[in-house]
Amino acid sequence: MTHVLQNVVFPLDRDPDLLPLYADPETWSVIDEEPVRVSNRAHLGNILGRHRARIVSGRRVSLGTYFNAFPASYWQHWTGVRQVRLTVHTSGPATILVYRSNGQGVRQRIDTREVTGEASTPFDLSLNEYSDGGWIWFDLVADEKHATLEGAQWTTDQEPVRHGKASLGITTYNKPDYCVDTLKALADSPDALEFVDRVFLVDQGTQLVAEQDGYAEVAARLGETLQVIRQGNLGGSGGFARSMHETLQRPESDFVQLLDDDVRLEPESLRRSIVFARYATTPVLVGGHMFDLLDRPKLHGWAEVVDEHPFMWRNLYQEKMPHDFGAANLRQSPLLHARMDADYNGWWMCLIPLDAIREVGLSLPAFIKWDDAEFCLRAGEAGFPTVSLPGVALWHVSWVNKDDTIDWQAYFHARNRIVAGLLHSSAPRGGRLLKHSLRVDLKHLMMMQYYPVALRARALQDVLSGPAHMRQNLASAMPEARELAGHFPETIVHRDPNRVLHSRKGRQVFKRMKQHDFDSPTGLRLRSFTMRTLLAHWLRSPDPANVAQPEVEFGKGDAHWWRVPRFDSVLVSSADGSGKNVYTRDRAQYRRMLTESVRLHRRLRRNWPRLQAEYRAALPQLVSDDSWRRIFEEQA
Known part of the structure; x- marks a missing residue:
């Protein structure tokens, strides 16, 4: 029996920014070792349907693109498939050229065929030379007349290791419009829907999906496949745990596919992730990449890892991300041809085998932040690795216009990182985790950001209280963190058009730096700067004139920790640009918070071995299906 591994697809959105992800008709050159596009030939009018293009x-059009090239190295490394067939369906005179790349992105021709009339042209391809990386793709060249690509598939006659379907778990809080759009995309994609058992939409908000325009129609189309579950707001971890719990009751499901709510889905990606998981030699988690929903050719991460000693997440090749496919397409990006192994994948899109959940439990009751990374680390330790699979992706509202490290989420950033470190770090006393955590507090204090420091102190106190607090405050930690903001004037975003704030000395202007380049102090200069700044803030009171009115103004992108501390007060644009925040130095608050931060971090370091033993002993119960079931019943 022939099984389709991957379909060639095209976007149906009338959005020209999407075209580079699907087809590349452009001519490229290289200047100073950087790719440069020297043509502009992509036109929406040449997209004739979901699978057809003119x-x-x-002209020559390459399908060596993110969504239409075949990630051969991942299939060779993670599955037993060694033979695939590419079948290209065309009409009209054309030349088909099949290419491959290696892990360095070097292109090599595999085969060439000339076709006329209506033709289905097969290419039998071996997957045995892609251990380090590499893709396979094809180009089409039209002769004197137009040609049409009628469709193309990558197939195998090999049977999958597993045959079960996936249930989808969508967790939402007041994003009903996004959810209805996702449901419509699923209903419009029978190729993907045939692999889906149930869609569990866990609605934790007050703006209900069931009351959104268009919901009734799409719900009728999906029928019993769609199940909407109402529950109190338990955060992303509580919503996804509910989907895991419900999927465990489904004998037809072998996997649960987690999806965030504020996303735009490429349904073929959903299909590909399930098919890949079916063929994996051993059960794996299959993660999808994240494109920026507001800048759609821009990819924010290829593979994510957790560095052991600071115990902090990051992108592999952080300095190369985000990657703009409009500026450098797949064939012009050698780095993206290497196989990259991930430690975890964000739960904007992540498929998890039920075998893993049965063995390691459900998500940690973390509310938000680190629940995805912690679960993937836990699963990896049990023999269920995470694969961030190229060609599997969606569009998600990015964090470009957000700064959740200084709002109520600072509590969860701090607490859950330390808890994850207690559970999974093998470094003595957490390695550099606590030193790095203290540095985060120092930066906030120097920048007069007292609210996140207060939240982080609460987080450390809760960690010290033991693992039971995670279940106890699952539903209350977020509202309590938000309530605390009322005690800190810096959290007020000033948007009143009738009272525009101005600073005494005007806006500070700085030289524009390249991406990932900063003019921050390093080495001995950093130590000297930190000590001088901490001492100055401890000893010197702010000028009353600067308390009455902000001394200077910063753009959000310029308000760094090595610039802001030189002033008594600053006016800073909010991350989304909708208003401004005022940060004013408070010597008494600074002294109290600095002392408390040092004391709490010392306590954590001193008690690390005991806490590590307690949290690891409590983990099986914290993440058990029975424990989560009781939480759901309590919140019903």
């Missing part, structure tokens, strides 16, 4: 006479 090749204009005399």
Whole structure:
């Protein structure tokens, strides 16, 4: 029996920014070792349908793109498939050229065929030379007349290791419009829907999906496949745990596919992730990449890892991300041809085998932040690795216009990182985790950001209280963190058009730096700067004039920890640009918080071995299906 591993697809959105992810008709050159596009030939009018595209006479179009090239290295490394067949369906005179790349992105021709009329042209391809990386793709060249690509598939006759379907788990809080759009995309994609058992939409908000325009129609189309579950707000971890719990009751499901709510889905990606998981030699988690929903050719991460000693997440090749496919497409990006192994994948899109959940439990009751990374680390330790699979992706509202490290989420950033470190770090006393955590507090204090420091102190106190607090405050930690903001004037975003705030000395202007380049102090200069700044803030009171009115103004992108502390007060644009925040130095608050931060971090370091033993002993119960079931019943 022939099994389709991957379909060639095209976008149906009338959005020209999407085209580079699906087809590349452009001519490229290289200047100073950087790719440069020297043509502008992509036109929406040449997209004829979900699987069809026109090749204009005399033109060449490459399918060596993110969504339409075949990630051969991942299939060779993670599955037992060694033979695939590419079948290209065309009409009209054309030349088909099949290429491969290696892990360095070097292109090599595999085969060439000339076709006329209506043709289905097969290419049998071996997957045995892609251990370090590499893709396979094809180009189409039209002759004197237009040609049409009628469709193409990557298939195998090999049977999958597993045959079960996936249930989808969508967790939402007041994003009903996004959810209805996702449901419509699923209903419009029978190729993907045939692999889906149930869609569990866990609605934790007050703006209900069931009351959104268009919901009734799409719910009728999906029928019993869609199940909407109402529960109190238990955060992302509580919503996804509910989907895991419900999927465990489904004998037809072998996997649960977690999806965030504020996303735009590429349904073919959903299908590909399930098929890949079916073929994996051993059960794996299959993660999807994240494109920026507001800048759609821009990819924010290829593979994510957790560095052991600071115990902090990051992108592999952080300095190369985000990657803009409009500026450098797949064939012009050698780094993206290497196989990259991930430690975890964000739960904007992540498929998890039920075998893993049965063995390691459900998500940690973390509310938000680190629940995805912690679960993937836990699963990896039990023999269930995470694969961030190229060609599997969605569009998610990015964090470009957010700064959740200084709002109520600072509590969860701090607490859950330390808890994850207690559970999974093998470094003595957490390695550099606590030193790094203290540095985060120092930076906030120097920048007069007292609210996140207060939240982080509460987080450390809760960690010290033991693992039971995670279940006890699952539903209350977020509202309590938000309530605390009322005690800190810096959290007020000033948006009143009738009272525009101005600073005494005007806006500070700085030289524009390249991406990932900073003019921050390093080495001995950093130590000297930190000590001088901490001492100055301890000893010197702010000028009353600067308390009455902000001394200077900063743009959000310029308000760094090595610039802001030189002033008594600053006016800073909010992350989304909707208003401004005022940060004013408070010597008494600074002294109290600095002392408390040092004391709490010392306590954590001193008690690390005991806490590590307690949290690891409590983990099986914290993440058990029975424990989560009781939480759901309590919140019903």
